[in-house]
Amino acid sequence: MIQAVIFDLDGTILNSMALRIDAWKHAFSLYDVNLSDETLRPLIGLPGLVIAGKFSEKAHEIDFEEEKYFRSHLAELKLFNDVDETFSTLGNRGIKTGIVTSSKKALMEILKLPYNPVITIDDVVFGKPDPEPYLKILEIMKVNPENAAFVGDAETDLIPAREIKSVSVLIRHGSNKVSENADYYIDNVSEILKLVSGLEKLRKKS
Numbered sequence: 021m022i023q024a025v026i027f028d029l030d031g032t033i034l035n036s037m038a039l040r041i042d043a044w045k046h047a048f049s050l051y052d053v054n055l056s057d058e059t060l061r062p063l064i065g066l067p068g069l070v071i072a073g074k075f076s077e078k079a080h081e082i083d084f085e086e087e088k089y090f091r092s093h094l095a096e097l098k099l100f101n102d103v104d105e106t107f108s109t110l111g112n113r114g115i116k117t118g119i120v121t122s123s124k125k126a127l128m129e130i131l132k133l134p135y136n137p138v139i140t141i142d143d144v145v146f147g148k149p150d151p152e153p154y155l156k157i158l159e160i161m162k163v164n165p166e167n168a169a170f171v172g173d174a175e176t177d178l179i180p181a182r183e184i185k186s187v188s189v190l191i192r193h194g195s196n197k198v199s200e201n202a203d204y205y206i207d208n209v210s211e212i213l214k215l216v217s218g219l220e221k222l223r224k225k226s
Contacts, residue, residue: 022187022216024163025110026154028172029121032191033209034131039093040064044071047085051078062142065176067122067147087124094130100193102210105195107135109213116161120153120170137161143195151180157182169219171212178202189215 031037042061046217050053053075063071068086073079091093107117118137121128125142138159146152158168169180171189178201179189190202198205204215 022169022219023167024116024161025169026118026120028177029119029175035100043086043090046089047082050085051076065174067141100209106210112224118157120157122147148176149179151183154180
């Protein structure tokens with residue numbers, strides 16, 4: 021039985037993918053590194069220092085500039101429309117919810133999202149795709165991995181879920197993404213409700 025559903029932040033519940041890409045392009049350009057959207061998009065979700073370090077020896081400086089640019093445009097960001105209702109409905113069903121993100125704790129404090137627990141890159145030694153943040157939030161929730169579903173929009177969200185034998189769910193928001201690491205696909209946040217109900221029925225039958 022699914023006892024917890026844990027969500028990624030960027031591009032999953034927060035409509036921030038375009039801004040993240042712009043922020044990285046801006047930060048890299050300050051150090052004469054010019055990258056395309058196509059190059060950056062698959063990397064979003066990795067820890068910032070990892071992304072910066074792939075293309076420059078100035079990883080700390082570029083990571084700082086990306087975060088600075090991103091924070092300066094936070095007013096442009098919104099949660100996807102069905103997020104609040106989905107979290108509320110899951111809670112009413114007795115299903116725990118949480119967030120695992122590669123964003124920094126300071127950013128989450130600025131966003132002030134009404135969801136807990138939240139595991140950030142500052143709470144772990146190794147970020148996604150390492151399973152450490154997933155195991156940490158499950159420990160806090162007191163939920164076994166096989167009773168949890170993780171929802172994300174990138175391979176970095178799905179790989180650790182698969183590794184710890186949780187349910188991995190790729191959210192596509194209208195794209196045609198496919199992944200060998202996805203157990204299931206949904207197109208918007210609220211579709212997790214139907215998926216969880218279906219999984220519960222299957223497990224009861226078995």
